[in-house]
C-alpha cells in the first residue's frame with residue numbers, strides 16, 4: 001500500500017489550497033473523481049467576502065455572518081473566519097489569483113445581507129474559474145501527486161484512527177488502497193440531491209456519506225441553501241445569476257411585470273437568500289408560473305457587460321440580451337451548510353480524519369450562509385487543518401472536537417417500516433422526491449413520506465452492500481447514488497426532527513423559530529461506540 005503524509009480527497013478550492021500548504025510539511029496525494037477542475041469551485045461567480053473596505057472591519061463582517069446564521073452559528077468559529085480572512089487572501093494573491101482592481105486597489109462589491117461592499121472578485125463574475133485554474137496550475141507544478149478519475153469509496157479506520165482510503169480508478173475499474181497520516185475530505189456538498197441545482201455533477205455528498213459510514217459525526221444536515229435566482233430556460237441547464245446582480249440594483253418582477261419583493265421584506269431584493277427564495281416560490285404559486293424575472297434593463301449596459309461578462313455572454317448565447325430583456329429565473333439547490341462535524345481546526349471525532357470546504361460543518365454558517373462566505377471558509381479552515389497537523393504529535397490521538405456555543409442533540413437514523421408501493425430508486429426519482437418534499441418549503445406530511453421512501457431505498461441499498469444482491473455498488477454512478485440516498489436520509493430525518501423554521505429550513509407546520517431548537521442535530525452510525533451526550 002502506498003503511503004503519504006497527507007491524502008486529500010477532492011480538488012476544489014479546499015483540496016487544492018490545503019495541498020499547496022501541506023506540501024511544505026510532507027508528501028501529498030490528491031484523489032479526485034473527475035478531472036482536476038471538475039468541482040463547484042469553478043462555477044463561483046460573486047467572489048470572496050473579506051473585510052477590507054474603509055468603512056468595514058472584521059467585527060462588522062462577524063456581525064453580518066452571525067445575523068445571517070439565525071441564532072445557530074459557532075461564534076468562535078465566525079470570529080476565526082472573519083479575523084483570519086485577510087491572511088488567507090494574502091496567500092491567494094501570492095498563489096497568483098488575479099483579483100479585479102481599480103487604480104491599483106482591489107475592487108469590492110456588495111451582496112445581500114452584507115452591510116457594506118466587501119466581496120472581492122476576479123474576471124468580473126468568473127471568480128471561481130480563476131481560483132480553480134490558478135490553484136490547479138500551482139498544484140500541477142508542485143511535488144503533490146494528483147490522481148484524477150479516482151473515486152474514494154471507503155475510509156480505512158484502524159483502532160479508531162483513520163489510516164487511509166480505498167479508491168476506485170474510474171477508468172481502469174481497479175480498486176486500490178492508500179495509507180496516510182492525515183486524511184482530509186474536501187469533497188464538496190450534496191447539491192445533486194435536487195432536481196434543480198446549480199451544482200456540478202460531481203457534487204454527490206460522498207464525503208458526508210464516507211465519513212458517516214466510518215463513524216464520524218454529521219451535523220446540521222437540515223440546513224441547505226437554495227439560491228433564489230437561477231436561469232430558468234427550457235432545455236438549458238440551471239445557470240446561476242449571481243447575488244451580486246441584485247447587489248448592483250437588479251429588480252425581481254413577477255410574470256405580470258410587477259416588482260414584488262417589497263411586499264415580502266423591507267430589504268426587498270437584498271433580503272437574505274431564504275427569504276428571497278421563498279418569496280419567489282409564493283409569487284410563482286400566486287401567478288401560476290414556474291418562473292419570475294430579474295430586471296437589469298434600467299442599469300447602464302456597460303456596467304452589466306463589464307461587471308457580469310460571464311452572465312451577459314451566457315445569456316446572449318441563449319438568445320437573451322439582458323441589457324434589453326428580462327431574465328427568467330427561479331430558485332435552485334445551491335449550498336450545504338451542514339456536513340461532517342469538525343472543530344475549529346478541521347478535526348472530526350475520528351483521529352487523523354479532517355474535513356475542509358463545503359463538506360465540513362465548521363458551524364460558521366449556522367442555519368444560513370452569508371453569500372461569499374464559503375470560499376472564505378474553505379481557505380480559513382483549510383489553513384487551520386494544515387496548522388493542526390503540524391502541532392499534533394504525529395502518532396498521538398487528536399483531542400475530541402469542541403464546538404463552542406449551543407446545545408446538541410445526538411441521533412441515530414431511525415428504522416422505518418419499508419413501503420411496498422413506491423417508485424424504484426433512480427437518480428431522477430431521488431432528485432424529484434427531494435425537490436418536492438424536502439425542498440424550499442417543507443411540512444411534516446411531505447417529510448414523513450420522503451423519509452419512508454428513502455428508508456426503503458436505503459434498506460435495499462444496504463442489502464446490496466452486504467452482497468445479498470448482485471447490484472452491490474461497483475461503479476461510479478452506483479457509489480454516488482448510494483451516497484446521495486444516505487445524505488438524503490440524513491437531511492430528511494433532521495428536517496423532520498426540527499419542528500421550527502430557522503434560516504434556510506422552513507416548515508409550514510412550524511413557521512416560527514423556537515428557542516427550544518437553538519441546538520444542533522447530529523447523526524452518527526448506530527453500531528459505533530456509545531455516545532457521550
Ligand SMILES: Cc1cc2nc3c(=O)[nH]c(=O)nc-3n(C[C@H](O)[C@H](O)[C@H](O)COP(=O)(O)OP(=O)(O)OC[C@H]3O[C@@H](n4cnc5c(N)ncnc54)[C@H](O)[C@@H]3O)c2cc1C
Nearest residue numbers: 010011012013014033040041046047152188357358372375
Ligand atoms: C454556481 C455556484 C456559484 C457559487 N458562487 C459562490 C461565490 O461567489 N462565493 C462563495 O463563497 N461561494 C460560492 N459558491 C459556493 C462555493 O463555490 C463552494 O462552496 C466551494 O467552491 C466548495 O469548494 P470545495 O473545495 O469544498 O468543493 P468543490 O469545489 O465542489 O470540490 C469538490 C471536489 O471533490 C471531488 N470529490 C467529491 N467526491 C469525491 C470522491 N468520492 N472521490 C474523489 N473525489 C471526490 C470532486 O470531484 C471535486 O474535485 C458557489 C457555488 C456554486 C455551485
